[in-house]
Amino acid sequence: MFKVxxxxxYLRTRFLALACIVSVMLGVATLIVVNSVMxxxxxxxxxxxxxxxxxxxxxxxxxxxxxxxxxxxxxxNADPFLKQEIVAMTPTLEIFAMLQxxxxxxPFTRPVRLIGIEPEGRKAVGGFAEHLVNPLNRKRPSFExxxxxxxxxxxxxxxxxxxxxxxxxxxxxxxxxxxxxxxxRPHDPQGIILGYAIGHFRDRNAPAEVVNKxxxxxxxxxxxxxxxxxxxxxxxxxxRFIVTDYFKSExxxxxxxYVFLPLEHLxxxxxxxxxxxxxxxxxxDFDQAPKVVEKLxxxxxxxxxxxxxxxxxxxxxxxxxxxxxxxxxxxxFLIIAVAGFGILAIFSMIVVEKTRDIGILKALGASNxxxxxxxxxxxxxxxxxxxxxxxxxxLELTWHLNDIEKFISKITGQDxxxxxxxxxxxxxxxxxxxxxxxxxxxxxxxxxxxxxLPALRAxxxxxxxALRFE
Amino acid sequence: xxxxxxMRAGNLHKTYRKNAVCTPVLLGVDFEVNQGEFLSIVGPSxxxxxxxxxxxxxxxxxxxxxxxxxxxxxxxxxxxxxxHLRNREFGFIFQFYxxxxxxxxxxxxxxxxxxxHSTLGWLTARWRAIKKAKDLLGKVGLGHxxxxxxxxxxxxxxxxxxxxxxxxxxxxxxxADEPTGNLDESTGNGIFDTLRGLNQIDGVTIIMVxxxxxxxxxxxxxxRLAAGQVESAEPAPARVHPWxxxxxxxxxxxxxxx
Numbered sequence: 001m002f003k004v005x006x007x008x009x010y011l012r013t014r015f016l017a018l019a020c021i022v023s024v025m026l027g028v029a030t031l032i033v034v035n036s037v038m039x040x041x042x043x044x045x046x047x048x049x050x051x052x053x054x055x056x057x058x059x060x061x062x063x064x065x066x067x068x069x070x071x072x073x074x075x076x077n078a079d080p081f082l083k084q085e086i087v088a089m090t091p092t093l094e095i096f097a098m099l100q101x102x103x104x105x106x107p108f109t110r111p112v113r114l115i116g117i118e119p120e121g122r123k124a125v126g127g128f129a130e131h132l133v134n135p136l137n138r139k140r141p142s143f144e145x146x147x148x149x150x151x152x153x154x155x156x157x158x159x160x161x162x163x164x165x166x167x168x169x170x171x172x173x174x175x176x177x178x179x180x181x182x183x184x185r186p187h188d189p190q191g192i193i194l195g196y197a198i199g200h201f202r203d204r205n206a207p208a209e210v211v212n213k214x215x216x217x218x219x220x221x222x223x224x225x226x227x228x229x230x231x232x233x234x235x236x237x238x239x240r241f242i243v244t245d246y247f248k249s250e251x252x253x254x255x256x257x258y259v260f261l262p263l264e265h266l267x268x269x270x271x272x273x274x275x276x277x278x279x280x281x282x283x284x285d286f287d288q289a290p291k292v293v294e295k296l297x298x299x300x301x302x303x304x305x306x307x308x309x310x311x312x313x314x315x316x317x318x319x320x321x322x323x324x325x326x327x328x329x330x331x332x333f334l335i336i337a338v339a340g341f342g343i344l345a346i347f348s349m350i351v352v353e354k355t356r357d358i359g360i361l362k363a364l365g366a367s368n369x370x371x372x373x374x375x376x377x378x379x380x381x382x383x384x385x386x387x388x389x390x391x392x393x394x395l396e397l398t399w400h401l402n403d404i405e406k407f408i409s410k411i412t413g414q415d416x417x418x419x420x421x422x423x424x425x426x427x428x429x430x431x432x433x434x435x436x437x438x439x440x441x442x443x444x445x446x447x448x449x450x451x452x453l454p455a456l457r458a459x460x461x462x463x464x465x466a467l468r469f470e
Numbered sequence: 471x472x473x474x475x476x477m478r479a480g481n482l483h484k485t486y487r488k489n490a491v492c493t494p495v496l497l498g499v500d501f502e503v504n505q506g507e508f509l510s511i512v513g514p515s516x517x518x519x520x521x522x523x524x525x526x527x528x529x530x531x532x533x534x535x536x537x538x539x540x541x542x543x544x545x546x547x548x549x550x551x552x553x554h555l556r557n558r559e560f561g562f563i564f565q566f567y568x569x570x571x572x573x574x575x576x577x578x579x580x581x582x583x584x585x586x587h588s589t590l591g592w593l594t595a596r597w598r599a600i601k602k603a604k605d606l607l608g609k610v611g612l613g614h615x616x617x618x619x620x621x622x623x624x625x626x627x628x629x630x631x632x633x634x635x636x637x638x639x640x641x642x643x644x645x646a647d648e649p650t651g652n653l654d655e656s657t658g659n660g661i662f663d664t665l666r667g668l669n670q671i672d673g674v675t676i677i678m679v680x681x682x683x684x685x686x687x688x689x690x691x692x693x694r695l696a697a698g699q700v701e702s703a704e705p706a707p708a709r710v711h712p713w714x715x716x717x718x719x720x721x722x723x724x725x726x727x728x
Contacts, residue, residue: 001592002584009572360568363529364582364635365557367550463529467568 002361003370007377010354011385016346017378021386023339024443028390029397031332031439032431036398038328039435040428042321048251049317052127053310055286058296059278061304063095064231067275075299082295085288090121091276093266097228099198099259103217110198113257114228116266116276119143125282128260132193133246134220143191143262145221145244152221153242179235179271189223190265191244197256199246218243226259231272239269336443339386340450343379347454351375358458359466372459379451383444391440395431402426475541476643476675477526478502482535484521495521497698498535503643503677508669510686511679513695519679520647522695526677527560527645528552539643557586561636561674563665565648567628569620575631576616579603582639599638606634610664626657633664637674644668646678650685658682 011017060066069091076082076089093116100109119141123129129141136146145153199218218224220243227238247258267273283289289309296307311318351358358371397404405427409416417427484496495518503509511519524530526537528544537545544555556562561582569578583599584592592599607613610630620628629649636644646665650658662685668674678689686692694701 001587001589002581004589005577005584006570006572013572356568357570360570361581361585362553363527363556363562363564363568364585365553365555366585367553370585464524467529467564 002366003374003377006374007381010350010378011381014350016350017382020339020343020346020382020447021389023342024336024383024386024447025390025393027332027336027339028387028439028443029394030335031329031443032391032394032436033397033401034328034332035325035435035439036394036429036431037401037427038325039430039432042325043430044428045251045321046318048249049314050127050310051130052249052251052254053313054125054127054280055283055289056281056292056296056307056309057278057313058281058300058305058307061306063229063234063277065093065272065275065277066303066305067273069274069276069279072279072300076296079295079299082292085284085292086281087284088121088124088126088282090118090125090280091263092117092122092278092280093263093270093272093276094278095228095266095270097226097259099224099226101218101222101224108217111257112195112198112226112259114226114266115258115260116263117260118263122260122280125280127249128247131247131249133196133248134244137193137245141193143193143244143260145191145242149219149221149242149244152219153223156221156223179230179233179237189240189242190261192224192226192241193245193247193260194218194224194243195255195258196246196248197252198259199243220244228270231270231275237269237271333442336446339443340446343382343447344450344453347375347379347451348457350378351454351458354458355461355466355469358461359463359469362461362463363467368459371461372455375451375455375458376448379448379455380444382451383447386447387440387443390443391436394436398429398431401429474505476503476505476507476539477677478538479522479526480536480538482522482525482537483533484518484525484530485533495698496525496532499695499698499700501526501693501700503675505642506669506673506675507691508666508676508689509678510689510692511677511695512681512683512686512692513701515681517695518698519695523645523647523677523679527562528555557582558639559642561639561641561644563629563632563636563644563646563649565651567620567625567632567652569628569631569635571620574617574619575607575612575623576600576603578620578631579607579634579638581635586639603634603638606637607631610634624657625653626660629653629657629661630664633661633668637668642675644674644676646676648679648681650680650682658685 058072066072073089073091076086093114095114097112097114098109099112100107102108117128119129123141129138132138132141134146200214200216203213203215222243224241224243225238226241227236229235230237241261247255247260249255263276267275281292283292286309293307293309300307361371361374405416479499479501482496482499482501483494485492485494487493495516499518499522501522511522513519521530525532525545528537528547532545535545536543539555539559544552547555562568570581573581580599580603583595583603587595604613604616607616610633612627612630612634615623615627615631620631623631629652633649644665649665650661653661662682665676665678666688669676676689678686680686
């Protein structure tokens with residue numbers, strides 16, 4: 001009992017102990033905040049990746065794709081297990097391309113990824129309709145122009161007199177001539193849905209009071225030219241398109257690359273008949289994904305197709321997040337280790353200061369083990385109090401992180417969290433209770449571990465020398 | 471009444487060593503104390519009085535020689551048994567009081583019993599212990615100072631707290647190392663009267679180191695140490711006339727019977 005009493009009295013009366021508590025507290029708070037932010041980014045990234053990608057992708061190894069889509073879908077539907085587990089499937093055709101447009105009378109060229117889809121099918125698989133900017137398209141995705149877009153398109157065409165001038169034909173005498181261009185008769189260009197970051201850029205020099213700093217480079221109704229390659233021959237082909245909507249997933253990699261257009265149109269442009277490059281599959285329960293993948297692999301073992309879950313497809317980035325989080329945790333635990341050395345130093349001083357008291361306790365019959373327990377208990381108490389306050393501080397900081405970020409940005413005039421990098425409106429946080437518990441246990445363990453040496457020294461003190469200590 | 475032999479030491483040697491320098495302090499001290507005896511040890515500074523107390527109280531080990539308590543050798547006991555002896559059989563009073571500064575007077579007095587009991591045992595023994603501590607503090611005249619910290623007490627009060635602490639465990643033997651050495655004459659006399667009362671009324675055996683020859687002369691027996699050896703000692707009396715101690719007026723002392 002006297003051990004508890006003395007620990008408590010030492011905690012309340014030793015000013016130096018406050019330094020130990022503060023160092024543990026800061027370490028724990030930092031770890032909780034950083035882990036929560038890392039966890040938030042990681043969770044948000046995973047959510048978005050999963051939101052954008054279908055659960056399972058059945059895809060060809062090359063850009064030429066595969067044929068007999070209907071037959072493959074029928075084969076999958078014929079399997080009772082797969083029919084039960086699969087909620088939706090849709091074919092997709094993906095290919096790299098170049099996108100050209102005029103902005104402020106200057107020509108711009110951007111590399112993009114063309115994705116030919118069936119809008120309703122893609123909506124059913126997920127990761128598409130909910131990211132469209134036009135609310136009408138979110139309910140029923142289509143490539144139709146709105147009335148405003150149509151008006152703009154017609155005004156611009158009338159003003160130019162002629163269609164948007166396309167690139168000059170590339171003629172190389174050593175190469176066979178390119179395939180015939182699409183029909184030359186005047187026609188309304190096909191509508192496309194453009195990645196948000198292709199049609200916008202962020203004005204970093206905009207005044208602070210401007211809320212929306214995004215500047216549009218392409219309005220709905222503007223024309224663009226997309227150049228890609230045909231199917232088997234990989235010869236250049238191009239066509240004019242018209243922007244109808246934007247795809248805003250808040251993932252810059254997707255928003256700055258993806259261009260959606262009707263599957264049928266892309267197949268025609270690339271002269272691919274009914275070939276597609278992948279079938280996107282949505283499952284009823286993602287936990288069943290490994291079984292479904294196995295089944296699909298066995299079903300299409302003879303075809304040159306790859307079957308992967310979205311996690312396998314994004315394996316590298318998910319592994320990178322895990323490694324990054326692990327390394328950061330090791331580095332941050334060094335902060336608590338530094339706090340541990342602080343405890344070691346301060347405890348050593350306290351043991352020196354308490355030498356005579358240790359002698360008194362030994363004279364009254366306290367054993368070496370009891371003295372050891374007092375100082376280890378003291379370390380434990382400092383760790384508990386420090387970790388407790390650190391947890392409170394860490395949770396409070398995490399909960400109010402965005403307010404703090406705004407406040408610091410306002411004071412320093414520096415944008416601490418550049419929203420255009422991630423397109424996140426807020427700093428995402430995710431507090432993992434198990435993580436908080438581990439941080440607490442780790443820091444309390446370090447506090448006890450670093451108090452062990454001074455505690456041993458105290459326990460080993462000779463009673464007479466301790467009593468005579470001045 | 472002085473009874474049978476309680477403690478005996480034979481041929482005690484102790485040398486302090488620091489680097490290559492050896493300082494011999496005790497060079498063969500023989501010594502015994504009987505139950506109920508009040509023994510004083512006198513001698514010049516550095517003659518080894520405190521060292522002798524430390525060896526007898528198992529706070530230190532002799533280089534040579536033996537210490538017996540109730541006919542059982544105690545100088546070579548393992549550490550845990552020596553702790554047990556100090557907690558249950560011995561009480562210590564030091565010149566500089568040695569109270570724990572963070573604890574109140576009451577908590578300081580309770581400390582030996584808190585050390586003695588486990589946490590669970592303390593929960594059951596707590597109220598009885600507190601009552602005993604309060605009684606003891608009342609007996610030494612500190613009933614009104616129980617919740618004061620040592621820094622709020624005078625020298626005499628501090629020493630009386632230390633006496634209460636030494637007595638709470640009902641020790642068989644009380645070691646007092648210059649208990650009046652840090653106090654003025656009047657306060658020192660008060661402390662000595664308290665000790666004498668404990669010896670005479672409660673029968674506590676006391677070994678006291680002192681520089682005050684007047685005080686030493688009023689104890690049952692005096693041992694004079696010089697140059698690490700017993701220079702002169704009266705033989706242990708077969709029977710000592712009891713002192714009558716009147717706590718109401720704390721003296722004068724008078725010897726009765728004969």
